[in-house]
Every structure is written in C-alpha cells, then in structure tokens.
Amino acid sequence: MTTMTDTTTQVYQLYIRATPEQVWDAITNPETIARYFHGAQLDPGPLEVGASRRTWSPDRSRLWGDNTILECDPPRRFVHTWRSLYDDELAAEDESRVTWEIEPAQSGTSKLTLIHDKLEGAPKTAASVRGWSFILSNLKTVLETGEPFPAEE
Amino acid sequence: MIGAMDDDLVFKALADPTRRSLLDRLFARDGRTLTELEAQLEMTRFGVMKHLKVLEGAGLVVSRKRGREKLHFLNPVPIRQIHDRWISKYRAHEVSALLDLKTRLEDTA
Numbered sequence: 384m385t386t387m388t389d390t391t392t393q394v395y396q397l398y399i400r401a402t403p404e405q406v407w408d409a410i411t412n413p414e415t416i417a418r419y420f421h422g423a424q425l426d427p428g429p430l431e432v433g434a435s436r437r438t439w440s441p442d443r444s445r446l447w448g449d450n451t452i453l454e455c456d457p458p459r460r461f462v463h464t465w466r467s468l469y470d471d472e473l474a475a476e477d478e479s480r481v482t483w484e485i486e487p488a489q490s491g492t493s494k495l496t497l498i499h500d501k502l503e504g505a506p507k508t509a510a511s512v513r514g515w516s517f518i519l520s521n522l523k524t525v526l527e528t529g530e531p532f533p534a535e536e
Numbered sequence: 537m538i539g540a541m542d543d544d545l546v547f548k549a550l551a552d553p554t555r556r557s558l559l560d561r562l563f564a565r566d567g568r569t570l571t572e573l574e575a576q577l578e579m580t581r582f583g584v585m586k587h588l589k590v591l592e593g594a595g596l597v598v599s600r601k602r603g604r605e606k607l608h609f610l611n612p613v614p615i616r617q618i619h620d621r622w623i624s625k626y627r628a629h630e631v632s633a634l635l636d637l638k639t640r641l642e643d644t645a
Contacts, residue, residue: 389566389567389602389607390565390566390567392566392567392600392607392609393566393609394566394567394598394600394609394611395611395612395613396595396598396611396613397595397613397614397617398542398595496598498600513612516612516613516615516616517616519613519616520613520616520617520620523617524620
C-alpha cells in the first residue's frame with residue numbers, strides 16, 4: 384500500500400452566493416467574523432504576513448487564539464497558524480495551519496476551500512476542529528442572507 | 537452547484553452503497569489515493585473512478601494534488617447543510633441525546 388495517505392489534513396469546501404471580495408471580507412473583518420464564529424472578538428490589526436491575529440471570547444475575558452498570518456493575497460488566499468487557547472489540553476499541542484482559498488465560480492458564486500493541516504502534533508485539536516463544517520455553514524448563511532447568525536449556547 | 541440542485545446531487549450520490557462505503561473509508565482514514573481506495577473494493581479502477589467523480593460532483597469528496605499523487609478527502613460541509621436545514625440548533629441536543637441512547641443500548645445488547 385502506498386504511504387501517501389494524509390490523515391493530518393482536513394479539507395472543507397463550499398459554494399457561497401457572494402463575490403470573492405465579499406468572502407475575503409467575511410474571513411478577515413472582525414465584525415463579520417463575530418457573526419459566524421461563536422461570537423469571537425478578533426483584535427483589529429494589519430492584514431500582512433507576520434502580523435498577529437488575536438481572538439477573544441465574546442466578553443473578551445479569555446484569549447481563544449493567537450495566530451500569525453503566513454500568507455495574505457486578497458481576495459484569493461489567506462494562510463495563518465492555528466492554536467486553540469480556549470482549552471489547556473489543546474493549547475499544549477503543536478501549532479497547526481489554516482489555509483483559506485477563494486475562487487470565483489459560476490453564476491455569481493465563489494468556491495471557498497478551507498484546508499486545516501500540519502496537525503501531526505495536535506491530535507486533540509484535529510478532533511475539535513471538525514466543527515469547521517458548522518462555522519462554514521454559518522458563514523454561508525451570514526453572507527447569503529445578511530442576517531446575523533444567533534450565537535450558539 | 538447552488539441551492540436545491542446541490543441537495544439533489546448529494547442525495548443521488550448517497551443513494552448508492554458503494555459510494556457510501558467509499559465515504560466510510562475516507563471517514564476512517566482521510567486523504568487517500570485512488571490506488572488505496574481501489575485496493576479494498578471488489579471493483580475495477582475505472583468503476584471506483586466513476587463513483588469518486590459522482591461524489592466529487594456532489595461536493596462530498598474534494599481531491600487535492602500532493603506531488604504526483606491525487607489525494608481524496610471527505611468534505612462534510614454538504615452533509616452539515618442538510619443537517620442544518622431540518623435540525624435547528626435548539627433541537628440538535630435532543631437528537632444527539634437520543635442517538636447516544638441508541639448507541640449505548642445497542643452496544644450492551
């Protein structure tokens with residue numbers, strides 16, 4: 384059997400009725416992110432390689448993530464590190480990587496692909512981020528209906 | 537690839553035991569080549585390719601190039617969208633509690 388199996392990469396893909404620019408805004412703009420990502424509060428900051436992306440709980444009492452931008456090519460490609468800080472066990476694991484790819488598709492839609500990889504040293508994180516399906520499904524709802532997605536509680 | 541048509545493609549793709557079995561294999565171990573997937577099925581390479589193409593058309597499988605190989609990944613988003621259509625987040629908890637109960641009862645049976 385070939386050794387090419389890749390069990391430390393997760394791939395998520397969906398089509399959204401929005402322009403690539405609108406999708407780009409949704410994944411980088413703190414106000415939009417709060418509407419589909421568990422109410423997360425992202426610190427405003429420069430969108431450039433090496434810049435940090437700090438994310439807080441909705442009441443800003445807990446740091447959820449402190450990630451670094453690795454690639455930034457609007458409105459096509461956005462890559463950043465990933466470490467979940469909301470849980471001690473997850474925070475102790477190795478850093479992984481999240482890549483967002485946006486491509487224009489037919490009839491005014493965009494294809495959004497999210498690749499979460501480099502999960503070799505983060506098995507618990509790998510299990511927890513299966514929730515990307517939920518997040519991306521919310522993101523699509525926010526972009527297509529313009530309505531804020533109710534916070535999950 | 538949008539709206540109601542999406543769902544038709546997803547349900548058609550799922551309405552076949554071989555294709556569901558391919559998804560099961562990717563769920564157990566993601567990111568596999570055609571050769572790996574083919575090795576465990578009583579089917580020609582061409583047959584497996586045809587089924588993978590239907591799954592890719594429905595968005596249930598996404599393939600990515602890795603060097604000279606093409607790896608296939610299970611994309612759970614379309615299934616999540618079907619879930620969201622009929623199971624509101626307020627009811628998701630009750631549904632999952634019932635499924636847990638079923639699993640527990642059937643495991644001890």
